[in-house]
Amino acid sequence: MEKQKSVPAFWGKEDWQAVWLGFIVILIACVAVLTKAFDFSAVKFSTWTLGEAAPKATPLGTQLGTWVFWRKLIVTFVTLGILFSIGVKLQGEKIKKYIPAFICLFVIALVVRMVSAEFTLNRYLEWAFWALLIGLLISNTVGVPNWLKPAIKTEFYIKTGLVIMGFSVLFSNIAKFGLYGLGIAWIVTPVVIIFMWWLGTKVLKIDNKPLVITLASATSVCGTSAAIATGAASGAKKDDLSIAISISIIFTILMMVFEPMIIKAAGMTQLMGGALIGGTVDSTGAVVLAGNALGPEAEQAAVLVKSIQNILIGFIAFFVAVFFATRVEKTSEKKVGASEIWTRFPKFILGFFAASLIASFLIQPIFGSGSVKEINTVLDQYKNWCFVLAFTSIGLDTNFKELAKQMHGGKVLWLYIIGQVFNIALTLFAVWFLLSGVVFDIPVLDLFK
Amino acid sequence: MVTILVVVAILVCALWIMGHRLGLVPGYDFGAGAYYYADIPGYENIEKEGVYRTGVPYWVHVVLFIGWGWLMYRLWVWIDKRKK
Numbered sequence: 001m002e003k004q005k006s007v008p009a010f011w012g013k014e015d016w017q018a019v020w021l022g023f024i025v026i027l028i029a030c031v032a033v034l035t036k037a038f039d040f041s042a043v044k045f046s047t048w049t050l051g052e053a054a055p056k057a058t059p060l061g062t063q064l065g066t067w068v069f070w071r072k073l074i075v076t077f078v079t080l081g082i083l084f085s086i087g088v089k090l091q092g093e094k095i096k097k098y099i100p101a102f103i104c105l106f107v108i109a110l111v112v113r114m115v116s117a118e119f120t121l122n123r124y125l126e127w128a129f130w131a132l133l134i135g136l137l138i139s140n141t142v143g144v145p146n147w148l149k150p151a152i153k154t155e156f157y158i159k160t161g162l163v164i165m166g167f168s169v170l171f172s173n174i175a176k177f178g179l180y181g182l183g184i185a186w187i188v189t190p191v192v193i194i195f196m197w198w199l200g201t202k203v204l205k206i207d208n209k210p211l212v213i214t215l216a217s218a219t220s221v222c223g224t225s226a227a228i229a230t231g232a233a234s235g236a237k238k239d240d241l242s243i244a245i246s247i248s249i250i251f252t253i254l255m256m257v258f259e260p261m262i263i264k265a266a267g268m269t270q271l272m273g274g275a276l277i278g279g280t281v282d283s284t285g286a287v288v289l290a291g292n293a294l295g296p297e298a299e300q301a302a303v304l305v306k307s308i309q310n311i312l313i314g315f316i317a318f319f320v321a322v323f324f325a326t327r328v329e330k331t332s333e334k335k336v337g338a339s340e341i342w343t344r345f346p347k348f349i350l351g352f353f354a355a356s357l358i359a360s361f362l363i364q365p366i367f368g369s370g371s372v373k374e375i376n377t378v379l380d381q382y383k384n385w386c387f388v389l390a391f392t393s394i395g396l397d398t399n400f401k402e403l404a405k406q407m408h409g410g411k412v413l414w415l416y417i418i419g420q421v422f423n424i425a426l427t428l429f430a431v432w433f434l435l436s437g438v439v440f441d442i443p444v445l446d447l448f449k
Numbered sequence: 450m451v452t453i454l455v456v457v458a459i460l461v462c463a464l465w466i467m468g469h470r471l472g473l474v475p476g477y478d479f480g481a482g483a484y485y486y487a488d489i490p491g492y493e494n495i496e497k498e499g500v501y502r503t504g505v506p507y508w509v510h511v512v513l514f515i516g517w518g519w520l521m522y523r524l525w526v527w528i529d530k531r532k533k
Contacts, residue, residue, distance in 0.1 A: 047478065120470065122480065123470070123473055123479075123481070124463075124467045124480055125467075125481075174510050174511065174514060175503065175505070175507050175510040176500075176501065177501050178501055178503030178510075179503070179509075179510070179513070181501075182513060182514065186513075186514060186518075187517065190517070190518065190521035190522075191521070193525075194521065194524060194525045194528060197525065197528070198528055202531075249481075250459060250460070253463045253467065253472075253481055254459065254463060256472045256481050257472040283481050285479045285480055285481050286480070286481035288479075288489050289472055289474055289477065289480065289481065290472070292477070293474075300500050303489060304500070315518055319518065319522050319525075322522075323525065323526070327526065327529060409452075410452030410453075410456075413452060413455065413456065414452070444501075445500045445501055446499075446500045446501070446502075
């Protein structure tokens with residue numbers, strides 16, 4: 001993949017390229033938002049509906065009939081097309097083959113984004129799911145033509161998307177719920193990861209370690225985003241990521257609806273219930289909705305705990321990368337030296353951290369939370385585009401038989417179920433210990449609603 | 450067999466939830482699958498002013514965060530070294 005020896009690693013290696021490509025997107029977004037000189041927003045389909053009318057739905061025809069939609073589409077295509085083409089060229093591959101393939105992949109990704117904006121589909125299943133499904137349908141029916149294959153660069157798109165995502169992870173959130181939040185989010189999370197690692201590798205004897213750690217972080221941190229980051233850090237294969245994310249997405253639907261019901265039936269306070277939801281439901285959107293089902297205080301507690309958990313993505317990915325470099329990938333009994341760790345270490349994680357630190361300690365204090373929100377609204381779409389390109393690539397490069405093999409005869413499903421039950425039990429204990437008033441004073445939240 | 454039954458039950462349940470549009474909030478333009486912090490009403494207020502006041506300095510949180518992370522990493526390595 002990285003054939004050109006004359007290009008220095010910083011420009012020619014995929015990991016470093018993800019860092020500088022991500023930072024170019026971040027920089028343009030910051031300039032666009034802070035100076036208001038131009039609109040850098042990426043194209044996004046508004047919610048539309050196939051069936052009965054739904055709130056806030058805009059008919060597809062109306063969306064496609066506006067100039068703004070097409071302008072944003074051109075901006076998105078040109079930005080990503082140019083950046084990824086430069087990257088591919090510096091990796092030593094033929095740009096003439098990449099460009100037509102990228103155009104086709106972009107069109108498929110556009111269809112994915114359109115489908116995943118449909119009201120019911122969009123409310124429950126993430127774009128990652130639809131990207132995988134549509135990619136799988138193409139590859140397992142009509143097949144993938146050879147000329148399209150140069151654009152299938154899953155890891156490149158994922159790593160770039162992760163660097164962009166780093167800007168949205170605000171480290172300042174760590175103290176937003178004091179030691180209560182830290183206790184619920186940070187004490188429990190690594191314990192659950194270690195428990196699932198032990199269960200998966202020692203008890204269930206799943207030999208695919210990247211799959212175990214990817215599923216463990218999806219369960220204990222925040223679903224899809226954590227799975228993508230940890231999967232990339234551990235060198236997980238495309239099938240591992242597909243399995244982990246699909247399981248997490250399906251269970252999130254169930255937990256979003258049933259967890260608040262059970263909490264209500266148990267008579268738990270809103271504060272405790274919200275914190276429990278924030279610590280256990282995988283996706284952030286589902287956390288907000290499930291918290292809202294209990295009440296405003298529960299919603300805010302849920303958001304606070306989840307926002308702390310989301311900080312963990314980078315740190316977990318960092319430790320996973322070090323662990324895999326020093327323990328899983330080592331070939332001899334000798335201790336792995338610092339230079340060897342550095343060689344094996346996925347450099348895009350440094351880009352993720354740098355983006356997070358710049359947003360937390362530079363942009364937010366200087367320009368304020370409102371500006372950071374505006375910048376992240378722009379960046380969120382570019383991140384989504386990178387991930388949709390990646391997951392469509394995964395689908396195009398996978399067949400159903402390979403995917404079924406990765407379930408390891410159902411062991412992976414049981415790893416998730418047992419791990420999630422352990423996660424809920426441990427979080428429940430932490431919530432009771434910290435927020436019930438039995439041991440510590442009950443914290444008071446200022447509600448904004 | 451049990452695993453297959455569990456998978457079927459989970460999928461049926463998820464489809465039933467989707468079909469009945471359960472768990473959604475009418476005022477929120479997102480669900481489990483489409484969201485972003487920027488979409489959460491009032492989130493900028495949480496970012497800006499916070500909803501909880503604590504007397505514990507920020508650096509204490511950071512030290513505890515890093516300390517616990519390091520401790521857990523050592524535990525992970527220790528567990529992984531054990532044969533069973």
